[in-house]
Amino acid sequence: MQDSLKSSSYQQLEQKSKYTNIFLRWFLYFILILFASYFIFPLYVMVVTSLKTMEEIRQGTLLSWPSGLNLESWAVAWGGRGYGAGDTFLRPYFWNSIKMVVPAVFFSTFIGAMTGYVLTKWRFKGDQWVFLFLLFGCFIPFQAILLPMARTLGVLGISNSVIGLVLVHTVYGIPFTTLFFRNYYISVPTELVKAARIDGAGFFKIFFKILLPISAPIIVVTVIWQFTQIWNDFLFGSTFSFGEAAPIQVALNNMVLSSTSVKEYNVDMASAIIAGIPTLIVYVLAGKYFIRGLTSGAVKG
Amino acid sequence: MFKWLEKNLPKIVMAPAVGLIGWFVYGFVLWTLYISFTNSKILPKYELWGFGQYEKLWASRKWLIAVDNLLIFTALFLIFCVVIGIILAIFLDQKIRAEGLLRTIYLYPMALSFIVTGTAWKWILNPTLGIQKMFRDWGFENFTFDWLVDREMAIYTIVIAGVWQSAGFVMALFLAGLRSVEDEIVKAAKIDGASLFTVYWKILLPMMRPVFFTSFVILVHISIKSYDLIVALTQGGPGISTTMPALYMTQTAFHKSQVGLSAASAMMMFMAVAAVIIPYLYSELRRENAR
Numbered sequence: 001m002q003d004s005l006k007s008s009s010y011q012q013l014e015q016k017s018k019y020t021n022i023f024l025r026w027f028l029y030f031i032l033i034l035f036a037s038y039f040i041f042p043l044y045v046m047v048v049t050s051l052k053t054m055e056e057i058r059q060g061t062l063l064s065w066p067s068g069l070n071l072e073s074w075a076v077a078w079g080g081r082g083y084g085a086g087d088t089f090l091r092p093y094f095w096n097s098i099k100m101v102v103p104a105v106f107f108s109t110f111i112g113a114m115t116g117y118v119l120t121k122w123r124f125k126g127d128q129w130v131f132l133f134l135l136f137g138c139f140i141p142f143q144a145i146l147l148p149m150a151r152t153l154g155v156l157g158i159s160n161s162v163i164g165l166v167l168v169h170t171v172y173g174i175p176f177t178t179l180f181f182r183n184y185y186i187s188v189p190t191e192l193v194k195a196a197r198i199d200g201a202g203f204f205k206i207f208f209k210i211l212l213p214i215s216a217p218i219i220v221v222t223v224i225w226q227f228t229q230i231w232n233d234f235l236f237g238s239t240f241s242f243g244e245a246a247p248i249q250v251a252l253n254n255m256v257l258s259s260t261s262v263k264e265y266n267v268d269m270a271s272a273i274i275a276g277i278p279t280l281i282v283y284v285l286a287g288k289y290f291i292r293g294l295t296s297g298a299v300k301g
Numbered sequence: 302m303f304k305w306l307e308k309n310l311p312k313i314v315m316a317p318a319v320g321l322i323g324w325f326v327y328g329f330v331l332w333t334l335y336i337s338f339t340n341s342k343i344l345p346k347y348e349l350w351g352f353g354q355y356e357k358l359w360a361s362r363k364w365l366i367a368v369d370n371l372l373i374f375t376a377l378f379l380i381f382c383v384v385i386g387i388i389l390a391i392f393l394d395q396k397i398r399a400e401g402l403l404r405t406i407y408l409y410p411m412a413l414s415f416i417v418t419g420t421a422w423k424w425i426l427n428p429t430l431g432i433q434k435m436f437r438d439w440g441f442e443n444f445t446f447d448w449l450v451d452r453e454m455a456i457y458t459i460v461i462a463g464v465w466q467s468a469g470f471v472m473a474l475f476l477a478g479l480r481s482v483e484d485e486i487v488k489a490a491k492i493d494g495a496s497l498f499t500v501y502w503k504i505l506l507p508m509m510r511p512v513f514f515t516s517f518v519i520l521v522h523i524s525i526k527s528y529d530l531i532v533a534l535t536q537g538g539p540g541i542s543t544t545m546p547a548l549y550m551t552q553t554a555f556h557k558s559q560v561g562l563s564a565a566s567a568m569m570m571f572m573a574v575a576a577v578i579i580p581y582l583y584s585e586l587r588r589e590n591a592r
Contacts, residue, residue, distance in 0.1 A: 032392050035385070036406045039469065042421040043409070049424065061435040062425065115318040122311035132582065134318060137326045139578045141526050143550040143567040145329035147336065147560060151345075171325045174318050203310045232414030234529040239551065249416045253533060256420050265424055276417040283412035287405055291473055294411065 050074060050270035057265055073266035077255075077274055088258065090274050092244065093251035097231060099162050100247055104169035105226045111170070112177020112222060113215070117207055119178070120185040121193045131182060137175030142235055153240055160241050168240060169230045176229075177222050180293070184218040185211065217289070224286055225293035228279050248275045330571065333564045341561035354565035364566065367544040370456050374463070374545065375524040381464040382520055383513070386471025391501055393472070394479050404476075407469035415466065419533025422462040423449070426534075452542040455535055459543060462530060467523060471516050478512040479505060518581045525573050546570050 049057065050073055051066040080089030115134070119127050149168065150159065158164035188211065196206050237247040246254070252275045256268050283290050306313075340350040358364050389407055393400055410418060425431045428447040436444035448454035482505060490500050528547035531537060537544040537552070544552075546566060554563035 028392055028395060028397070031388070032397065032403055035389060036403055039406050039410065039465065042418065042425060042465070045425055046421045057430060061438050062431060063435065111318050111321075114314050118311040118315040124312070128586070130315070130319060132586065134322050135582065136578070137322050139522065139574055139582075140326055140330065141547070141567070141570045141574050143526075143547055144333050144571040145325065146551070146567070147345075147554060147564060148329040148332040149325070171321050174322060175326075178318060202307075203314070228412060232416075234414060234416050234532070235547075235551075238532075239555065249414050249529075252420065253416050256423070256533070257536070265430065268420060269424065272417045272420040276413045279412045279414070280409065283409060284405070287408070290412065291408065294470060295473060295477055 046269045046273055050077075050266055050273060052266055054264060054266060073264070074270040074274070076264075076267050077270035088251070088255050090248060090251055090255070090271055093246055093248045094274070096162055096245060097248040100165045100169065101227055101230050104166045104173065104230050105223055107166075107170040108173030108177045108226055109219065109222050111174055112179075113181045113219070114207075115174070115178045116181025116183075116185050117211060119182050120188070121190060121206070121211070122203070131178075134175050134178050137172070138179065142172070146235075146239055150240065160243070160245050162241075162245055164240055165236060165245075165247065168236050169226075169233065172236075173226050173229070176225060180218055180222045180225070181215075184215070188214065220286065220289045221293045224282055224289050227282060228290070231279050333567050333571075336561060337564035337568045339561050341564070343558040343560065345560055350561070354561045355569075357562055358565045358569070363541050363544055364546075364549055366541060367546045367549045370543060370545050371525065373456055374460060374527070375521060377457070377460045378463050378467070378524050379517065379520050381460070382468045382471045383516055385464065385468040386516070387475055387506075389468070389472040390475035390479060393476060404473070407472050409469075410466045411470050413466075415527075415529035416533045418462060418466055419530050422458070422465075423534050426458050426461075449535065450539055452539050455539060455543045459527075459531060459534055462534060463524070463527065466530075467520065471520070474512050474516055475509060478509050482508060514581070514584075518577055521577050522574060525570060525577075 045062050048066050051070050053070060056067060078089060078091055119131055153159035153164045192210055193206055196210055234249045237250040252271050255271055336345050337354055338349050339346050426449040433444060433446045448458045487500055490504055526547055527545060531543055531545055531548050535543045537548050550563050550566045553559045553566060
């Protein structure tokens with residue numbers, strides 16, 4: 001399935017009655033905009049709430065406009081209030097997430113590219129089964145591997161560390177990255193590879209000279225997919241790390257759940273936006289590739 | 302030696318992926334399966350204990366609530382996601398102005414984590430300052446919307462947030478499906494006098510059977526695994542009323558230290574997913590081979 005989004009022409013229906021058509025048209029836009037507001041509503045509420053003071057929150061409603069550009073809760077969410085103990089803020093955890101995401105995305109993408117290359121251009125007997133073997137990894141409920149993984153990280157001495165999370169995310173990303181590259185390389189004509197082999201090019205030369213130069217789109221799709229998945233992960237982060245090594249989603253959840261002081265919804269909302277901004281930016285800038293990953297990663301995995 | 306290396310280079314390059322998945326996926330699942338047949342508490346014990354943990358699991362009230370919630374959630378989540386997804390896809394397929402913008406809006410929740418959106422929904426749904434207060438301030442003094450703190454209704458708040466997060470995804474799948482249909486089929490139907498409604502209901506939607514199938518598999522998969530959203534929104538509460546299997550598993554393992562019991566619950570989840578996924582993979586593979 002492609003996300004070829006060319007418009008179809010069902011609209012050129014015979015003009016039964018002009019007025020019915022105009023009415024239908026308005027109805028169509030009304031429904032579409034209604035749903036758009038349902039989808040935009042939480043984001044809107046998050047942004048305006050983060051810009052209000054607690055006093056304004058108690059007096060106004062969810063939708064009311066903030067009195068000004070009050071960025072204090074953002075500053076508190078990011079850098080804390082500076083009174084030491086018990087002052088939790090997102091900055092260190094944001095960097096934890098960066099340190100976790102960058103290597104995990106790199107390794108899983110690299111391994112996926114290599115495996116996809118072998119599975120399509122160096123085919124062997126039973127390669128279909130190897131692919132299926134890897135593909136099934138996309139689907140397993142992670143609860144079924146949580147207990148042994150916790151023990152393994154303990155034995156390796158990397159539980160509750162960013163390195164441990166890099167390992168976990170690399171491993172469980174491989175089925176997806178392999179799937180992406182395999183499905184992309186399978187449409188590259190094998191004749192190209194055969195010709196290069198006759199000319200004496202080796203395994204790596206063929207990869208770097210022929211396949212890699214045309215791989216940009218699928219690399220972008222894979223990197224975006226992996227980045228989004230790993231950045232947004234909560235299950236692994238909350239199971240295998242706590243305290244200072246936690247990634248941002250875990251820290252956000254802890255911040256929101258902490259009931260030590262008066263609930264500051266504006267700070268909560270600012271924190272949630274900070275934790276969501278990186279993936280949101282990627283989505284807005286490269287939505288096309290994000291959707292491609294979503295549909296191909298989903299349709300096949 | 303060098304010759305052997307050269308000949309087997311592709312397999313050597315593939316080895317890390319196969320080895321890692323073999324160990325960390327298949328090996329670990331087998332380990333969990335084994336442990337589910339033992340009487341492990343905090344630390345794993347290795348002498349077999351039979352089906353005791355499974356009997357304990359299905360006698361546990363909390364687990365039964367979790368399964369019940371999963372069924373309710375899955376049914377509603379499926380229905381609403383698919384209906385909203387199809388409506389949006391069909392409507393967007395009518396040469397809409399600003400289609401790109403609307404699509405971006407419908408799909409952006411997929412880019413956010415359930416923790417982020419759960420935080421937002423928790424704020425919106427809380428009775429003291431959220432939607433309930435908004436309506437009361439608008440003059441509807443008796444307006445009540447306190448599902449989040451109502452034992453009976455809290456599970457439906459999870460449905461609301463879950464549908465919000467995933468409906469756009471179903472829309473994207475169906476839109477891509479609709480656009481891959483040849484224009485000629487639709488044109489021919491119109492020449493025969495079929496109305497727009499008939500074209501969709503009788504011709505296009507039946508052609509979307511694979512998309513229905515795919516959406517079904519993915520949504521069920523998402524709902525069996527759903528964990529983050531519940532943690533962010535209700536932590537399984539009020540009481541234990543919104544517990545789901547994934548939450549049950551982690552709580553039993555890491556808070557109650559009942560390793561054997563939690564392994565049994567993990568295996569139940571594994572079997573549920575496998576029951577949906579294996580037929581799916583089988584049919585996908587067959588379709589690919591037929592091509």
